[in-house]
Amino acid sequence: MPAAFPSSVPTIPTAPLTARIRDALRAIVGEKGLIEDEHGMQPYVTDWRGLLVGGAGAVVRPGSTEEVSKVVRLCHQHGVAIVPQGGNTGLMGGATPWPAHTGILLSLGRMNRVFDVDPVGYAMTVEAGCVLQTLQETASQHDRFLPLSLGAQGSCMIGGNLSTNAGGVQVLRYGNARNLVLGLEVVLPNGDVWDGLRALKKDNTGYDLKHLFMGAEGTLGIITKAVLKLWPAPKDICTAWLAVRDPSAALEILSEAHAASEDNVGSCELMSRSAIDMILRHIPGVQDPLRADTPWYLLLEWSSARARRDGTEGMSEKMEQFLADQLEAGRVLDAAIGQSVGQSRNMWRIREGAAAASRAEGPGLSYDVSVAISKIPDFIDKGLKAVLDILPSIRPYPLGHIGDGNLHFSFMGPVGMDQQTLNQYTAAITRAVNDLVTSMGGSISAEHGIGIDKLDELSHYRSKTELDIMRTIKRALDPQNIMNPGKVLRV
């Protein structure tokens, strides 16, 4: 992984915070909303991986949309650049300022109100600084389900999730973060507030602006509120762990699972034996659900909003029948169905333990890529070969959201190799992986975004036409380039 800022710094506006601007900021957000000392600012300007440490003239923490609007208007008047930030859990440095940044870091963390939960209309109106897990719990208290679910949910904030169009383990069924949104409120680079906070499933009145701001990583404006869609709470969940013949079989299993589950496939996560072994080495208390000696596994979860009734078929009966058919067809070699919440939880702990285990294991590399679902087996074959050609002793442990065509194509460094030595191979491996992804019509950043880390890769791999459209939009909406400058695009 790139462990530092790209060497070529993009043009970013450098208007500093004068004493007058600081006074004006204080007048808007009050003392409690302004952090100016280095120590206080440090957690905000450091990305959570600890890899990037940026600069800032001040951290500003507004308490309302009105305050955000006033702060942005002030910055706009003085050409002061703004880095918006939610829970600061991004993986690409999108919420971390460049070291040369002398403007403000605008944290949404104080704006954490839930305004409305509408269980009949399956919608919820919230402020950008709400922590994702809190929103999941709020929905649950109303017997509803907010499907967005990812590792950082205890600290990431919904505004950041939407700005990065977060993915996670429920995308297969419910879509990316952008699919969970009915309406948005956004503060524009000139301080104007766009009130698109409509709770409408259908609205064909001009350009769809909300989809433009989602995934823009704060470069076109600051998301301050959202109307989120809700779903019925799952009541009957069946989690299974399958040893599968190979990734092709995994795809065929998924393809047939849609119908067999009556369109109730919730998650379908591919794991390699090497990933599982690494996780078992490092995550205490986790059990291997199947002692099989085969390289590929699938965590398959089906869930229904209908509670089981006696005498009717529940999810686990459907799953049992399905797995019997798949064993018969030779796609599944062995399988275990979670017979208790504890057993199902254990399967999920394996899947979710990958990030922590890889940190404990030592130096490594990981690529968050996607291809068309049906190309996954071919990508795995060719990708492993390309990387092993460069560094034969590297230890692959691929895993990922196979139902989304999204692999975390991951590698532990060779046994005994230190980070510095591994770094010598990183550029070549990254290029090989991304060249392959691109040649297969895939994406070099399936869910983690661009931020700072992939700025140069985006400009290398996307067509001039595509980059031109993006730049044209950025320049039109933020002509001063004050909104999260030097992220996503070099303008």
Place this chain on the structure above:
Amino acid sequence: MPAAFPSSVPTIPTAPLTARIRDALRAIVGEKGLIEDEHGMQPYVTDWRGLLVGGAGAVVRPGSTEEVSKVVRLCHQHGVAIVPQGGNTGLMGGATPWPAHTGILLSLGRMNRVFDVDPVGYAMTVEAGCVLQTLQETASQHDRFLPLSLGAQGSCMIGGNLSTNAGGVQVLRYGNARNLVLGLEVVLPNGDVWDGLRALKKDNTGYDLKHLFMGAEGTLGIITKAVLKLWPAPKDICTAWLAVRDPSAALEILSEAHAASEDNVGSCELMSRSAIDMILRHIPGVQDPLRADTPWYLLLEWSSARARRDGTEGMSEKMEQFLADQLEAGRVLDAAIGQSVGQSRNMWRIREGAAAASRAEGPGLSYDVSVAISKIPDFIDKGLKAVLDILPSIRPYPLGHIGDGNLHFSFMGPVGMDQQTLNQYTAAITRAVNDLVTSMGGSISAEHGIGIDKLDELSHYRSKTELDIMRTIKRALDPQNIMNPGKVLRV
């Protein structure tokens, strides 16, 4: 309904087609791709309702993306305006030129190839001029389902469906047209081709451009190809016809239907008794499924991709149990379940007969509006009162996609009143309906778009901030305003 062009004509570029440009067009698309005589052009410049007749220097029918690109580049060089058109079935005049238009009408109808169907990856790559019903059938031949379904499906084309973000009767479960798309290819106003034809479920690499072109009604570029998502083909469908207590009960029924059907609600269409009676009067061979004397009905359809197996619960058993519970709760007064394909088809013929029946009935008015789902009952009460206050003898027949918060809020003129007399009330009624919709946070065009018909209403009801963002984007991407000028926005 507005029966003519708005009196105030927007600024549209007027560069005429010179003989040299005509020769250049002919060199690109050949004789068969160029229509220059008035008679030949007439079907293209007339909107399908027959209400609007526009002008054009020529109709150009390219056979490939490359030809579209060359034609647009030529027009861009000479400031010639372009009106893109698919099946010409839009309801708002979006594909009809203004009378003063002297540029070209670009028809996508010759571009109707299906390039790829990927059943395992649940995706299909198609050209813009494919007729929707042909694509539905193609998907079906691969045991897959393309859910977009609407009245004009026998002649509308997928490029137009995506450009207008079409709705229809499957939105509740599958989303609007934009939700069915993985990737797009678009010819930009300068003739450049944006290749965003990626078959990816996840791709967080910069701004989401596809959502910008979808719903833009051809004002930002011409969609030439798309990768569409497919779903498992439905195998077990249950259609029911319910007499319900009132619209509030309909919402509660829907809210509980999600769980009871295991998230398999396909459609939920509200019908008024007066709508049903009108349809029974005019559509031959249609039977009333329930002889109830109550004002509100619901067409509820559940469908599953799992074929029924003996001894297991199918959709109709689940529906029966559910309707028994709802009768018990007093929300459903009486109900009929379709016991055969013919009975189910009859229910759908009633729902789909509304448009034809209203034309046969005589003069009328209809508004395609949406509000948050939970506000539908309140909207119906207040909306009926507001309209009846203006014209007490008007005959309401509301119906619509209640699960989407989308009503076709429709009225037959008073018995014996001619169109001209009704027209005298139209402006006041339209204003009353749209004011109410707006005051409730709703949309004045839920699925039909803006086109020409609602140009002035959009600019009246949307905030200056929102219109400014749209205009900024339009001017940035199409600075000459040659791409479908005078639609959606006055630039």
